[in-house]
Amino acid sequence: MSTLLVRDLVAGYGGLDILHGVSIDVGPDEIVTIIGPNGAGKSTLLKSIFGLVPPRAGSVTFMGKDVTGERPNRLVHQGMCFVPQNRNVFPRLTVEENLQLGAYILNADLRERIARVYDLFPPLKEKRRQPAGTLSGGQQQMVAIGRALMLDPKLLLLDEPTAGLSPAFARLILEKVVEINAAGVPILMIEQNAKAALAMSHRAYILTMGRNRMEGPAAELLENPEVGRLFLGG
Amino acid sequence: MTEVLQVILYGLVLGSIIVLGAIGLTLTYGILNFANFAHGDMMTLGAYFALFYRFGLGWPLSLSLVAAMISGAVAAVLIDKVVYRPLRSRGSITLLIASVGVALIIRNLIRFVWGPDNHYYRRGIQFPIRWMGLRIKPDHLWILGVALVLVILVHVFLRYTKIGKAMRAMADNMELAMVTGIATERIVVWTWAIGAALCVAAGFLLGLDTQLFPDMGWNLLLPIFAAVILGGIGSPYGAMAGGLIIGMTQELSTLFISAAYKPVVAFVIMIVILLVRPGGIFRTGGAVKL
Ligand SMILES: Nc1ncnc2c1ncn2[C@@H]1O[C@H](COP(=O)(O)OP(=O)(O)O)[C@@H](O)[C@H]1O
Ligand SMILES: [Mg+2]
Numbered sequence: 001m002s003t004l005l006v007r008d009l010v011a012g013y014g015g016l017d018i019l020h021g022v023s024i025d026v027g028p029d030e031i032v033t034i035i036g037p038n039g040a041g042k043s044t045l046l047k048s049i050f051g052l053v054p055p056r057a058g059s060v061t062f063m064g065k066d067v068t069g070e071r072p073n074r075l076v077h078q079g080m081c082f083v084p085q086n087r088n089v090f091p092r093l094t095v096e097e098n099l100q101l102g103a104y105i106l107n108a109d110l111r112e113r114i115a116r117v118y119d120l121f122p123p124l125k126e127k128r129r130q131p132a133g134t135l136s137g138g139q140q141q142m143v144a145i146g147r148a149l150m151l152d153p154k155l156l157l158l159d160e161p162t163a164g165l166s167p168a169f170a171r172l173i174l175e176k177v178v179e180i181n182a183a184g185v186p187i188l189m190i191e192q193n194a195k196a197a198l199a200m201s202h203r204a205y206i207l208t209m210g211r212n213r214m215e216g217p218a219a220e221l222l223e224n225p226e227v228g229r230l231f232l233g234g
Numbered sequence: 235m236t237e238v239l240q241v242i243l244y245g246l247v248l249g250s251i252i253v254l255g256a257i258g259l260t261l262t263y264g265i266l267n268f269a270n271f272a273h274g275d276m277m278t279l280g281a282y283f284a285l286f287y288r289f290g291l292g293w294p295l296s297l298s299l300v301a302a303m304i305s306g307a308v309a310a311v312l313i314d315k316v317v318y319r320p321l322r323s324r325g326s327i328t329l330l331i332a333s334v335g336v337a338l339i340i341r342n343l344i345r346f347v348w349g350p351d352n353h354y355y356r357r358g359i360q361f362p363i364r365w366m367g368l369r370i371k372p373d374h375l376w377i378l379g380v381a382l383v384l385v386i387l388v389h390v391f392l393r394y395t396k397i398g399k400a401m402r403a404m405a406d407n408m409e410l411a412m413v414t415g416i417a418t419e420r421i422v423v424w425t426w427a428i429g430a431a432l433c434v435a436a437g438f439l440l441g442l443d444t445q446l447f448p449d450m451g452w453n454l455l456l457p458i459f460a461a462v463i464l465g466g467i468g469s470p471y472g473a474m475a476g477g478l479i480i481g482m483t484q485e486l487s488t489l490f491i492s493a494a495y496k497p498v499v500a501f502v503i504m505i506v507i508l509l510v511r512p513g514g515i516f517r518t519g520g521a522v523k524l
Binding site: 052072084089090093100104147 | 469
């Protein structure tokens with residue numbers, strides 16, 4: 001059974017449709033990457049899966065349950081966690097408070113979960129009492145991902161986790177994504193760093209103008225000359 | 235020198251009152267993204283609630299304060315339910331105009347029920363304590379004490395409770411708070427309740443310092459807004475610092491210019507901040523946007 005099953009999703013803003021029927025699957029152990037040009041609707045797709053942009057048609061099925069248009073709060077309860085592209089930390093809250101809020105819906109002792117995030121991202125431990133807004137871009141991204149991991153998600157949605165990071169930090173973050181997935185978390189990720197993303201993913205989708213353009217095993221897309229020419233910069 | 239110290243004491247007293255008003259205003263401004271013009275009149279209403287408990291029911295003054303804070307919290311939650319919540323998707327200008335309407339309704343209701351005249355919590359003159367050449371009214375000590383206790387309680391609440399952290403998170407980044415799974419509507423209710431309770435305390439202390447009259451809170455709204463903007467919108471700690479600075483500056487200005495210009499001082503500070511540092515002096519808050 002697929003963890004996530006998106007079928008013919010239509011969504012947009014105001015009177016304008018951005019997605020014109022997009023379909024995506026994520027299997028239980030997969031890293032699935034979405035690539036495509038700017039403005040293709042990749043972020044809109046994640047937001048409408050997560051209930052931030054209401055779908056106008058189509059369906060979203062999560063772990064066998066229809067969750068089309070379900071509010072973010074409800075999806076979080078079911079184990080879907082989302083790291084948005086921009087403004088994805090609480091800048092005036094400390095690093096540790098950011099992590100605590102990731103498990104807001106739990107009434108439990110969070111110390112062990114927080115310790116696990118610090119194991120994954122050691123630099124956060126010494127900065128735990130600092131406001132997240134004072135950290136570097138790469139460390140803020142660690143806080144953002146750490147926050148989303150606090151609930152042991154059954155699916156993690158990542159929107160351009162390496163955007164604006166130095167190459168070294170970008171590599172580090174992608175390595176961590178692989179590590180998180182190896183621990184059993186399925187991942188649906190948008191990446192503009194297409195080559196590096198395809199190299200680490202199981203499968204990928206190419207989205208253009210709000211429609212599925214191509215899909216397949218990531219390794220095949222990486223070899224495909226047309227994909228190389230159009231989406232990987234030659 | 236003694237004169238300056240005396241004015242600093244007045245500045246602390248006024249500052250404490252502004253601080254209590256500013257915390258609630260900055261939280262609703264940051265979380266709901268609208269400038270609540272009814273905040274000053276909620277302050278007045280709270281002061282009159284306390285008057286009712288004190289003389290209508292004959293309760294002790296301290297109990298009257300607590301009862302008024304609870305009543306104010308309930309009133310604010312009800313007003314949100316009836317007026318603001320249905321309008322929330324319409325944008326901040328609509329909410330602002332609605333709050334002006336609420337302000338007028340509250341003020342006229344107060345005039346209708348209690349009349350336009352001044353009221354007092356205590357009869358007779360209080361003899362000031364003399365200490366190092368300073369004249370200190372016992373009420374001033376009460377005001378500073380109550381404000382200090384409430385600020386400490388707010389701090390503990392915001393830092394160490396789940397609801398308090400969620401409130402700060404929502405003031406920081408509303409969309410991310412929703413993404414995180416915070417039940418935002420529930421926190422909004424808490425925000426109104428706590429903001430209003432503090433604002434009622436501010437009104438009570440203002441009434442204790444001077445007297446109660448229907449425009450008392452409205453007259454203090456400008457300095458409260460100045461404190462919120464100075465501290466950065468949505469930042470409760472900024473509002474505390476901003477409130478003390480505004481209160482202190484207003485009183486210190488009386489050493490140089492006529493006391494009649496006190497409100498102008500707050501206004502000038504606010505305009506200057508809006509022009510040069512719209513995110514507040516600590517640059518931690520959101521910028522003003524309508
Ligand atoms: N909040 C919004 N309101 C209106 N239009 C938007 C909004 N967000 C994105 N868009 C538009 O939707 C289109 C797709 O945007 P997006 O999903 O962010 O693309 P991508 O993530 O693939 O770069 C763009 O044309 C963008 O201008
Ligand atoms: Mg995007």
